[in-house]
Amino acid sequence: MTDADVAATSPQNAGGFFSDDLGQVRLTVDPGTTNGVPINMILDCVGQDGRTSTTPIEFDVGTNIALADEILVPRGVARPPLSGDPMSYTQEQLISAGFPRRPNPNKSATSYANWLRIASQTATRITDVTPHLHGVRSSACIIGGSYQASCTNTIWGGDVATVQSFGGWEFVEGLWDIPSVSGQAGGTCPSTTTNLDSMWTGLGGWGNNGLIQAVTLFTATVSRNSSCTISTVRQYQAYGEYFDGQNINRGTINVNPGDEVVAEAWSSNSSSCGLFSTTGAFGCYYIYDYTNNQFVSTSIAKPGGTFPFTDSAAEWIIENPNFAGQFLADYGSTNIQDGEVDTTTSDSVPAYDLSLTQVTLVATANNSTVLSSAGVATYPSDNIAFVWNNAGP
Numbered sequence: 001m002t003d004a005d006v007a008a009t010s011p012q013n014a015g016g017f018f019s020d021d022l023g024q025v026r027l028t029v030d031p032g033t034t035n036g037v038p039i040n041m042i043l044d045c046v047g048q049d050g051r052t053s054t055t056p057i058e059f060d061v062g063t064n065i066a067l068a069d070e071i072l073v074p075r076g077v078a079r080p081p082l083s084g085d086p087m088s089y090t091q092e093q094l095i096s097a098g099f100p101r102r103p104n105p106n107k108s109a110t111s112y113a114n115w116l117r118i119a120s121q122t123a124t125r126i127t128d129v130t131p132h133l134h135g136v137r138s139s140a141c142i143i144g145g146s147y148q149a150s151c152t153n154t155i156w157g158g159d160v161a162t163v164q165s166f167g168g169w170e171f172v173e174g175l176w177d178i179p180s181v182s183g184q185a186g187g188t189c190p191s192t193t194t195n196l197d198s199m200w201t202g203l204g205g206w207g208n209n210g211l212i213q214a215v216t217l218f219t220a221t222v223s224r225n226s227s228c229t230i231s232t233v234r235q236y237q238a239y240g241e242y243f244d245g246q247n248i249n250r251g252t253i254n255v256n257p258g259d260e261v262v263a264e265a266w267s268s269n270s271s272s273c274g275l276f277s278t279t280g281a282f283g284c285y286y287i288y289d290y291t292n293n294q295f296v297s298t299s300i301a302k303p304g305g306t307f308p309f310t311d312s313a314a315e316w317i318i319e320n321p322n323f324a325g326q327f328l329a330d331y332g333s334t335n336i337q338d339g340e341v342d343t344t345t346s347d348s349v350p351a352y353d354l355s356l357t358q359v360t361l362v363a364t365a366n367n368s369t370v371l372s373s374a375g376v377a378t379y380p381s382d383n384i385a386f387v388w389n390n391a392g393p
Contacts, residue, residue, distance in 0.1 A: 092274030104348040157361025158317035167345035168311035170276040171266035174201040180257035181329040183220030189228040195329035206313035210244035212283035214263035240285030245305025251296035280309025327391035351377035363392035
């Protein structure tokens with residue numbers, strides 16, 4: 001751990017050690033002192049906050065021992081697990097301490113159990129900030145002044161909650177596994193083709209209004225060399241974003257195929273994100289990777305574009321970033337689970353209790369090519385199934 005006081009004890013004579021700025025501890029042993037017998041050590045670490053950890057270490061010496069790869073530790077801040085009664089904290093206290101909003105255990109036992117998984121773990125809050133592609137709002141499915149049960153769209157595909165029988169939307173959440181993606185190659189040699197998906201949950205953006213979203217972005221860059229040999233580079237990332245005609249995105253973590261992530265987005269009237277609101281003065285998000293216990297969370301002030309934020313929609317979406325010459329990456333099939341919202345009148349409302357518009361992602365306005373399709377969350381699975389159909393464009 002960074003800036004830790006480190007002490008090592010051993011029944012045998014071993015060498016020195018140190019902790020670098022990333023918290024990595026390296027130890028060295030003089031091979032001449034081992035006599036061919038493994039050296040067993042206990043590494044005791046005490047952090048500045050008083051927390052301790054104990055790690056057994058075994059040194060061996062030989063000519064056929066493979067060297068370990070360099071350990072890559074992301075720069076971030078350790079967040080200790082929650083202590084005491086988890087119900088004794090206010091939502092504001094939890095969020096300020098680096099925990100996600102607490103679901104109502106009486107209404108959503110599954111979501112509460114997932115929350116406890118996060119609250120009981122030591123986690124790393126990633127603090128690096130990297131800019132990324134921006135999301136775009138989408139035209140609402142409105143005919144004759146009424147939202148439709150289903151429609152097609154050239155930007156979004158998924159489920160959109162629009163009928164506000166529970167009050168205005170303040171918070172939205174979803175959980176999914178990061179899919180592995182592949183891409184389509186260009187038709188010439190040499191060439192490079194970028195294939196993209198973004199998978200997210202968000203508030204607003206359905207029509208000409210601001211969008212607050214917690215995003216995972218998948219990229220497959222497919223290249224052909226002059227001999228037409230194909231190679232693919234894949235990248236998987238997660239971050240938060242606020243788009244209102246202008247765009248701001250913040251706080252990126254790298255994720256991997258198979259990682260289980262929970263993504264949350266909400267509107268707040270405060271940069272601390274502790275108070276939910278429908279004003280959209282600040283967009284807030286929290287993305288937690290259960291696989292490596294890393295998370296990113298921050299607030300984004302409304303960027304200053306011309307689109308106002310309205311609490312008119314909550315979404316669970318796979319998006320085609322829709323840039324010229326780029327294709328929708330092949331994600332196969334995937335799911336968003338445990339979708340729920342908080343509103344001005346109720347908390348932990350599951351997606352299957354909402355009136356949902358089912359949106360099919362198509363390549364062009366004439367609906368000739370379906371790129372991605374989605375089911376509608378139904379009781380009791382609360383699962384939205386997505387299927388990739390075509391790369392387009």
